[in-house]
Amino acid sequence: MTDAAPRLHALVEQLLGVPLPVRVRAWDGSQAGPPDAPTLVVRNRRALRRLLFKPGELGLARAWVAGDLEIEGDLYLALDLLSGLIWERGEEARSLTEAVRDPQFRSAVRGLLKLAGPPLPPAPPPEEIRRTGHLHTRRTDRRAISHHYDVGNDFYEIVLGPSMVYSCAYWDAPDGTLEDAQRDKLELICRKLALTPGQRLLDVGCGWGSMAVHAAREHGVRVVGITLSQEQATYARKRVADAGLTDRIEIRVQDYRDVSDGPYDAISSIGMAEHVGTAKYLQYATDLHKLLVPGGRLLNHQIARRPQRDESAYHIDEFIDAYVFPDGELAPVGTTVTQLERAGFEVRDVESIREHYALTLRRWVARLEDDWERAVRLTSPGRARVWRLYMAACAVGFERNRLGVNQVLAVRTPESGDSGMPLRSRTWN
Template sequence: MALATIFEKIVGTDANIAFLAYDGSKAGPDGADVTLEVKSPIAVAYLAQAPGELGLARAYIAGHIDVHGDMYTLLDRMWSITTNDLTASEKLAAVRSLGVKPLLMRVPPPPQEMRQSTLAKLGSRHAKQRDAEAIHHHYDVSNRFYEWVLGPSMAYTCAVFPEETATLEEAQYTKFDLVARKLGLEPGMRLLDVGCGWGGMVMHAAKHYGVKVLGVTLSKQQAEWAQQAIADAGLQDLAEVRHMDYRDVVETGFDAVSSIGLTEHIGKANLLSYFSFLYGKLKPGGRLLNHCITRPTGKEKTFNKGGFINKYVFPDGELESVGYLIRQMEDLGFEIRHEENLREHYAKTLQYWCDNLDVNWENAVQEVGMGTARVWALYMAGCIVGFERNKVQLHQVLGVKLDQEGRSGVPFRPSVTWP
């Protein structure tokens, strides 16, 4: 069996993908708009060590597989790849065709992969030092790289598109403003923004609502960038971003808390303490807006330590269903006042980021290296497919800390629409 034919069988013969291999073999339809090129025996070795998604990802990141054509189109067509689709006789024929050497070759994972042994030395999952290293792995890549991918807003979370033709910047502004309106922000209030990234929500609340805001992030590069942006905007009297764990915030009595894209890093075992901590930071009548990626149901795995996302993108990341998150919030005393799913908006956000990376590809490779740039191209395109196919969702949940008489302080009907 020719090498290209083996890969075609792994990916699927109906995927409309062409295959080229270093042995000169070809497979797939002529004129296909996407081609997967297997460039060396090391690609086969990666697949032998980790059949399926992870092996293919390692080979691509390391440069032993190339993609000619659109990455999103490729991943959309090979969504359900699995070597289990090969029959026993086909697997035997594959081994004979490849020869023993590639199958016995031991090749280390690309350096962009986070080793579990490295994390294990820093404590149990979601210990403070281990969380700091996991965040550093993903967010301290390069502020310049993130500027190219995210655009001027430097918002690394799902945007909210007021209409399908809106620009990314318009949609990110809309997202921050939606959060502000759900929280009922007014001049003189105090807001805590946990997992604040590059300070987008911090600066939006300070500039447009006159709110005094404290943002915290575990990424040193994010904090430095945000503090400079705050100074450049002349918002020092209202806005501050600190490089610190949210669990180390000592201030209390906030009117509102925003958590935009942090819950995914908390871990199921820590959700009660997380929401309890945020509950304790609020005044009676204070509101929490929790914005995070979720699973579509409570049946899927919360944590896949052997998957591509965990090893290359979000080490120790865990996703829960929105129902589970809401139950934790309710059990701690939050009254849920609003909830919405924005998964289609995240697919569109990611498409903008992919386009930005394509436009700035040469600069990005020079800045962070080919391997890291490929991690991002693969991960973001794959996430578009995931959100489109309802494998992951994005939910905003608004909770209120009631006062002693059970009053929420929420208007009988909101004065503005919460789209």
């Protein structure tokens, strides 16, 4: 029989109560759905078993990472179309309790179970990480960082390019180069921190050393860069040596909670605070405040999520938690600003660069796709698939304003009240 796709398409629409906006092609070659839409390829019945056993994002993620699901056509368009079903239905979606009372819902589930067939789905793909122990201890943070960043420096070179900057770039125009946009981002941060020769800069979550090298070479500061990733530290130290900056830059494998050699004139934290966790964020902000001289500046560059009407109902993204950023937590920008101020900072500027991250992610995806076979050899097919889906989905998230990214400039203002900030710190175009 070659009717799996029409049956699957009809059952999913019955289950969801809304039209399925993508085309479906099943393992038997059959197809159903809008003819001009991107195609969701269901390669085997195992994909259905994964989804039925673990409904929602995690089941979809497991099927995708294992290669049981694929998308043909425009990946971004497909994710955009599906986002309304997976992430954005909000109050329009029925609760599971309400749904199971609906005879049509129960009938659709029975139909999908029959179509999926036995047995139970296999174990999750090996790329999935499981939580162990308490969140955001030094040990669990090291484990989470290692899972994400110790994938291999060669793999990150494919995705990030020569700049090796793993955070939102700052674009002058959409058709600019990734390298220029990342350089401009680093320079923007240095200008916001008002770096001058001889100052001490602490770069928290220094990655592969890009900010440290730029700040030392272009602004003459002395830099301490800290990371929990051994592979990042090794790579960064080589870059520092190759640039002839070993007298001005020290790279450490160190937790921010263990830095005790302040004071510093400035601190940059670029794409690191997402790893801190809600329960530890005030400690993070307080620790950095103590490390600054009076009048010292912090530039906190951080991804944000949109606030929920009921914050107590917010849950961590299952796919990202299991495959990408274990234990990572996003907060609304207002929460971040409040925590920084509770720690004693005076927040002087908040700049949203949301659209810039969508551009950055699309460039990273393009680089990965252009060198796909090598990326797979360096990691695994599943790992490469994780990164392609993660970055493309995030690009859509930033474009649709589901996600944001903000640079928050804060000052350890002394008791005199003299922040050292100019009267006009920004010029608007």
